Amino acid sequence: SVIKYLVDNGSELNVSDNAGNTPLLIAVQYCDLPIVKYLVENNATINVKNNKGETPLICALYKQKFPIIKYLIDKGADLNIKIAKNNKTPLYIACKNKMENVVKYILEKGVKIE
Template identity: 45%
Template sequence: MSNDTPLIYACISNNETIVKYLVERGANVNEEDKEGSTSLFYACKNENEDIIKCLIDYGADVNKENKVQEIPLFYACESGNENIVKYLV
């Protein structure tokens, strides 16, 4: 995980407090990791609705594709979380 940004790492760790702290101080919500995934991908994988809403409120691109042409919605559908799917659509 050494290539992950602090924001991506906070999303992987499911740490809502740190995510909010970082975005409020200007962290780039659309910065990619080596796979082309952004923090929103990891928030969707963890099914954390509050983090997802926070990231989107701060400009996260819901249609951003990673290197294998997946978008965050893919992970929301995979988890079966209807609330997240509806929020992303």
């Protein structure tokens, strides 16, 4: 893929567009798990925020894609991070969207409950 070619040839993984989206955030938005894995394995910043304050995990929660959500959590995505504009956490978003399997998984991983 183009992403793999760019990374293999020394392109910066954490460069962002005008909206603050990095290649990892864009891969999550397009629900492309193989590219998400490739970028994370090549040291893309997993808790990077775009201009809206959204991280890859937050974007995956909005897309309701459990395989990507689980992968990001397993790789160390911050479960206690809050979206800058409204203080919503990953657990809040999962509950609001009735994602029971995600809520259970987040709780099993030891999220702080305030």
